[in-house]
Amino acid sequence: MIRALAVLLLCQLAGEMLTRALGLPVPGPVNGLVILGVALLVFRQPLLAFADVEKTADSILGTLGLLFIPAGVGVVQQLGLLGTYWPAIIATLVLSTLITMLVTVGTFLWVKKLLGAPT
Amino acid sequence: MNDSGFALWVYLSTTPLLWLTVTLVAWVGADALAVKAGRHTLVNPVLIAIVFVSAVLLITGTDYATYFEGAQFVHFMLGPATVAIAVPLVRNRALVMQNLWPMLAALVVGSVVAVISVVMIGQMLGLPNGILLSLAPKSVTAPVAMGITENLGGVPSLTAILVVATGVLGAVTVTPLMNALGIRDYAARGFAVGLSAHGIGTARAFNVDQVAGTFAGIAMGLNAIVTAFAVPAIMHFWGLAIG
Numbered sequence: 001m002i003r004a005l006a007v008l009l010l011c012q013l014a015g016e017m018l019t020r021a022l023g024l025p026v027p028g029p030v031n032g033l034v035i036l037g038v039a040l041l042v043f044r045q046p047l048l049a050f051a052d053v054e055k056t057a058d059s060i061l062g063t064l065g066l067l068f069i070p071a072g073v074g075v076v077q078q079l080g081l082l083g084t085y086w087p088a089i090i091a092t093l094v095l096s097t098l099i100t101m102l103v104t105v106g107t108f109l110w111v112k113k114l115l116g117a118p119t
Numbered sequence: 120m121n122d123s124g125f126a127l128w129v130y131l132s133t134t135p136l137l138w139l140t141v142t143l144v145a146w147v148g149a150d151a152l153a154v155k156a157g158r159h160t161l162v163n164p165v166l167i168a169i170v171f172v173s174a175v176l177l178i179t180g181t182d183y184a185t186y187f188e189g190a191q192f193v194h195f196m197l198g199p200a201t202v203a204i205a206v207p208l209v210r211n212r213a214l215v216m217q218n219l220w221p222m223l224a225a226l227v228v229g230s231v232v233a234v235i236s237v238v239m240i241g242q243m244l245g246l247p248n249g250i251l252l253s254l255a256p257k258s259v260t261a262p263v264a265m266g267i268t269e270n271l272g273g274v275p276s277l278t279a280i281l282v283v284a285t286g287v288l289g290a291v292t293v294t295p296l297m298n299a300l301g302i303r304d305y306a307a308r309g310f311a312v313g314l315s316a317h318g319i320g321t322a323r324a325f326n327v328d329q330v331a332g333t334f335a336g337i338a339m340g341l342n343a344i345v346t347a348f349a350v351p352a353i354m355h356f357w358g359l360a361i362g
Contacts, residue, residue, distance in 0.1 A: 008199040015202070025351035027266025029201035030344055037205035041212075054210075057203035060196065064318050065165040066146040067197045068261045070190030072169035072283055073142075074276020076176050077183050081250070081277070088244035092254065093281065096237035097288045097315050098296065100258060104229030104338075105302060105311035112221040112307070 004056035011036040132181060138189025145171045158326060163287050163319065169280070197262035201343070204260075208340045211333055218306060218334075225307075226338070229314045230345040233258040234353050248359055253277040255350050255359075257285040260317040263343040267350050271359075282317065289316020290323035305331040313338030 015031030018024065024031070040053075075082070082089070131137045149167035156162035176186055187194070208215070215222065237254050246254070252273030256264035261282045265275040293312040302308055305328045312320040313335030321339050325332030 005199065008202045011202045011205075012198045025270060026347040027201075027263060027270065029198040029266065030263055030347045032198070032202040033205045033208075033340070034344065036202050037209055040205060040209045054206050057206035060200045060203050061207070063146075064200055064260070065150070066143070066168075067193055067200055068165050068279055068283060069142055069146060069168050069172060070187060070194040071197075071261065071265055071276050071279035072165065073172045073176065073186060073190065074183060075169065075280045076173045078274065078277050078280070082280075085246055085250060088241070088246050089250065089254075089281070090284075092237060092241040092244055092246065093257065093285055093288055095240050096233065096257070097285055098292060099236045100229055100233040100315040101289065101293060101296065101311045103232045104225045104314050105297070105300075105307050107228040108221045108225035108307040108310055109302070109304060111224040112218075112304075115220060 001052070001056050004052040007053050008032075008036070008056070008060075011039070132179065133185060135189035135192070138181075138186045139192055140189075141172060141175060142168075142190050142193055158322075161287075161291065163283070163290075165283050165319070166287060169283070197265070201260070201262040201266075204340045204343060207336050211337055214333060215337055221307070222310060222334075222337070222341070225310055226314065226341050226345060229311070229338075230258075230342050230349055231353070233315060233342075234346065234350055238353075238357065238359070249274060250277065251359055252354065254281055255354060256346055257281045258289075258315050258317060259343050259346045260339055263347055267347055271351060271354055283319070286316045286319025289320040293320065293323060294327060306334045309334035310338045314342045317342070 011032040012029050013032075014035050015033075016028030018031045018035075019026060019028045036053075145168040146164065149164040149171065152167060153159075153162045153164040172186075175181075176183065234255050237257055238251050241251050241254055252271050253268050253275075255271070255273075256267040256278065259267070259282070261279050264278050264282045268278040269275045289312055293308065293316070297308045297311075309321075309324040309328070309331030312324050312331075316323075317339050321332060321335035324335035
């Protein structure tokens, strides 16, 4: 597990360095995601720790919800803002989420049909 | 509370140990509740734990900075968790390749619509810029969304709440919506909910159908990458970015 954690942190560190060095708008961990993805594709066999990385990644992603809590509790600092704007915020979230789902599923099916794949 | 009890509280309430423990116990309790409710989408463990911990802070008069000294150890793991999304993406690469073109088209269109629609509707309803910036990455998994908001000069903790709310909304509406439209392609359904409602939507998709769940997970990972690039560009174009 420690070996796998070291791999994840190394990718994140490399990602952060890339963001700073090149002034990218992308958060460091997203670069780290791409770096790990490429590393897994290229070094799948030589990377002895792969099974370990896979297991650790699965267990971290399995409790992803826990990691949202500290930031989410920051809502205690936003109560004034939310108290004022909550009707508009909820209306915006509902409309935008429904529109996004419809447009995404529509595009997926339309392109699939264009390519003549069975739906 | 007697004097020694008060002294103990004064000591404990300022140690990272107490608030780290409260965070973990709140999650374990909330997750057990969700399991008991048969993982019903309305019983969202993230939301329950956040409400519980927030209530404890408000009742005990603890400020967020004190709480975060303990909670930061959990918060820190968001970075490695984001990197870890590479694993399911690589694992499902055969599925990705089979549906490459429909997925890429839906990915690009969906990512852009998710950002533009939320900013446009929010602006029409009179929301201030700080909230609009925090809303922009709402469809992306929290660690990435908060990173994007932070870079733009928005409020990451507000983003976290809005991301969780979006996830719950998507998870609750996807099945009735797709059924009403008569869409039976579970790859397409899963992809749509994973893109618009990230991990919480993906969890819901896995409850409905294995293929839907897999495509939702792929959409979540890919959308995290695309949105990280798209949001800063769109926000600068819109003249909303502070950072």
